[in-house]
Amino acid sequence: MGKILVVDDDRNLLELLKIRLESAGYDVFTALEEEEAMEAVKNQPFDLSIVDLQLLHQDGISLMKELHLILPEMPVIILTAYGSIESAVEAMKKGAYSYLTKPFEPQDLLLQIEKALENRRLNIEIKRLKELLEERYDFTNIVARSEKMRRVLVMVSQIAKTESTVYIHGESGTGKELIAKAIHLASERKIKPFVAINCAALPEALMESELFGHEKGSFTGAVRSTKGLFTQAHEGTVFLDEIGDMPLSIQAKLLRALQERQFYPIGSAKPVEVDVRVIVATQKDLEEHVKQGLFREDLFYRIHVIPIHLPPLRERKEDIPLLVEHFLKKFGQQMKKEIKGLTPMAMQRLMLHHWPGNVRELENTVEYAVAMTQQDTITEDLILQNQPLDLPEEPFKPFKEAKDSYEKTYLIHLLETCGGNVSKAAKIAGKYRADLYDLMKKHGIKSEDFKKPS
Ligand SMILES: Nc1ncnc2c1ncn2[C@@H]1O[C@H](COP(=O)(O)OP(=O)(O)OP(=O)(O)O)[C@@H](O)[C@H]1O
Ligand SMILES: [Mg+2]
Numbered sequence: 001m002g003k004i005l006v007v008d009d010d011r012n013l014l015e016l017l018k019i020r021l022e023s024a025g026y027d028v029f030t031a032l033e034e035e036e037a038m039e040a041v042k043n044q045p046f047d048l049s050i051v052d053l054q055l056l057h058q059d060g061i062s063l064m065k066e067l068h069l070i071l072p073e074m075p076v077i078i079l080t081a082y083g084s085i086e087s088a089v090e091a092m093k094k095g096a097y098s099y100l101t102k103p104f105e106p107q108d109l110l111l112q113i114e115k116a117l118e119n120r121r122l123n124i125e126i127k128r129l130k131e132l133l134e135e136r137y138d139f140t141n142i143v144a145r146s147e148k149m150r151r152v153l154v155m156v157s158q159i160a161k162t163e164s165t166v167y168i169h170g171e172s173g174t175g176k177e178l179i180a181k182a183i184h185l186a187s188e189r190k191i192k193p194f195v196a197i198n199c200a201a202l203p204e205a206l207m208e209s210e211l212f213g214h215e216k217g218s219f220t221g222a223v224r225s226t227k228g229l230f231t232q233a234h235e236g237t238v239f240l241d242e243i244g245d246m247p248l249s250i251q252a253k254l255l256r257a258l259q260e261r262q263f264y265p266i267g268s269a270k271p272v273e274v275d276v277r278v279i280v281a282t283q284k285d286l287e288e289h290v291k292q293g294l295f296r297e298d299l300f301y302r303i304h305v306i307p308i309h310l311p312p313l314r315e316r317k318e319d320i321p322l323l324v325e326h327f328l329k330k331f332g333q334q335m336k337k338e339i340k341g342l343t344p345m346a347m348q349r350l351m352l353h354h355w356p357g358n359v360r361e362l363e364n365t366v367e368y369a370v371a372m373t374q375q376d377t378i379t380e381d382l383i384l385q386n387q388p389l390d391l392p393e394e395p396f397k398p399f400k401e402a403k404d405s406y407e408k409t410y411l412i413h414l415l416e417t418c419g420g421n422v423s424k425a426a427k428i429a430g431k432y433r434a435d436l437y438d439l440m441k442k443h444g445i446k447s448e449d450f451k452k453p454s
Helices: 011-023 034-043 060-070 085-093 106-136 147-159 176-185 204-212 248-260 286-291 297-303 317-334 344-352 358-372 399-417 422-429 433-442
Strands: 003-007 027-031 048-052 076-080 098-101 166-170 194-198 237-241 277-282 306-310
Touching: 003 011, 003 034, 003 060, 011 027, 011 106, 027 034, 034 048, 034 060, 048 060, 048 106, 060 076, 060 085, 076 085, 076 106, 085 098, 085 433, 098 106, 106 147, 147 176, 147 306, 166 176, 176 194, 176 237, 176 277, 176 306, 204 248, 248 297, 286 297, 317 344, 317 358, 317 399, 344 358, 344 399, 399 422, 399 433, 422 433
Parallel strands: 003 027, 003 048, 048 076, 076 098, 166 277, 166 306, 194 237, 237 277
Antiparallel strands: none
8 A cells, every 4th residue: 555654753643644544454664863863764665655844853844755755656645734834835845745734634634645545646757668669669658647647548558458459439630540559569579560541541342451451463453462461460458440441241240350359361271370469449439339230249349448538628628738848859850940939829719729739739829820820839829720619519517517627728828937836826717826826736737747847
């Protein structure tokens, strides 16, 4: 579950926390004094620590800094007395994960601990995955800031090394092919071929031969025997895109090939055995197709082993600024233009759009703007003119939902503009810094995520 260090000079509180945390399943070490805490950290690893702001000889912030020298990734939750909100904000700036004001509800503490540990686990996984990908390939082109996309990347790293069939589901332009390639590149099969076929683009008559190959003379026009994609992908990965459009006759043959790991090319009596990993993708709801008899149920269960859902861009708008930066760089290089960024108004238009075409649409939008701009910043007149801005799916959401969603979009946009500088953001928003921190906390937004690498 996790090992927690608690430092507080209040013996009673310390005892109480120990009991509460242990009964929640954590392994707890308590320290009344700074030195004891430092000693402990030098001798054993901790997953998280809880530090009182007011300690015996030191303040909690400087202890936190010392702890971070030894365990830089360990999240620290600061406990503060009522009324010292400024110091709590200071602690956050110096690297605390969050703070709690005494007296607090035990559930609040447990919730914060859980969140901090989950966040840390995600970060470690992503770092591992990025290292894995960067090590051998310069494969850093997947942008994922939102929790939803970070979860997808963690999933990719976990399943890449397995042999299981992967089922990628997502609207058009959400990155299905990109993720399929990432899985291949992070797997043991990476040096073998990645072969993709779009089932929606091939006529039925050609598809069987494309997939499984044919013998010379097996049908009119078959002047040579041809290897199918499955054979070409031997020891590698086959990517079946838009599998929902595969005709039923071919579905039957695919099912047999997946079950028996062998198949017969058209016109051949000799089975071919291949070793391939299969990744499929679909925009459509295949379960619905199964119900309507358009897709074989047995094949569905064969391929629906590890499902990965790619969320539409409108559900992860916090990815937009980073994606924009990524595409500005890409097209800037291609077109030999040095583009600094977007004006706040231009960025706002992007944040408000509904993105039916998802990341691909965003990519096209940025490409157009880079091509058209005469300056080194992109102004709003080059962004989505004559396009409807975000129209909610239902005409009206409940007021609270609409307000929350606006608040979140506003905060992301604001922090992006200020490069994560909360003081600056507070000034622009006309709010106290502490209030802004509260809002950020409510929406699970962290200022560090918006800091530009210096
Ligand atoms: N997270 C991301 N980071 C960077 N680029 C992305 C990301 N997601 C998608 N893209 C880019 O957006 C474009 C569309 O992605 P991709 O072709 O993988 O989507 P798709 O779901 O297969 O789309 P379609 O359904 O239209 O085939 C590609 O150029 C891809 O590189
Ligand atoms: Mg695709």
